[in-house]
Amino acid sequence: MTVRTRVADVSDVPETGSYLFTVRERGGNEEEVILVCCEDEEGPIQAWKNFCQHETDQRLDRGVGNGAVMRDGGVVCPKHGSVFDSCSGYCDNGKAAGSTLVEVDVEVEDGGVYLTDDGLTYRHDGGIEDDDDDMPSSSSHLSF
Template sequence: MQNATKLTTVATLAEGESFLFTVRERDGSEEEALVVHTADCVAAWLNFCQHETDQRLDRGTGAAIRDGEIICPKHGSMFDGCSGYCDNGKAADSTLVEVDVAVDDGTVYLTDDDYTFLHEGGIDDDDDMPSSSSHLSF
């Protein structure tokens, strides 16, 4: 696989879990991204809710995923893990920003030419996180 960077393995990333990593965009800015593993797919998205772009879906401890949907920890909007589409809550009718990945022989690779892998984990792994107003508990 040409121009691909190994991220993780499907065996390591259990169904219903996420893998957080940091990338550099073409303009030089850094972004967080997450790979999610659902019953139907392995997909990757930039790590922010479409309702509030400063709201991280994975705050460094794994994204909340239920029945194949990624749940925004602040407002409870639920994004389909395979399509990124949200049909409920404050982010309804929006779609997460996709990051291209491929699975080859059980290994998950970053294949998106718009992003360069920097490191595993978030940009700033600190405890300065927005509060939650979600009615859901995890």
């Protein structure tokens, strides 16, 4: 049975940009995911893991502003300029040509975007570094 977790409202996803959130994979690793607008048969919103296929340590959405840079219906890698189609994830140019972003299963229903990917568990909005779980409960790090 697929667990559905509401991660955002459709209105939270910018028309030219992305919405960033963090998930945990079955193996325990955390990954970032971006939601982007897509206006074709794939649905109004698509979800992709937040890294370029040319260099997996290169984030597409760096967690600032409206998220990933978008151009002509595609997500732009900020390092090399490769453009991934926001609906299919496929890149036909630049250093990432011939590759496809890693898809994350989501559903859109009643104005909400739901994570439905069996291999992932929703953690929090924003990037991995935005997780406050590892922060001390006090601003003082002194002990006596």
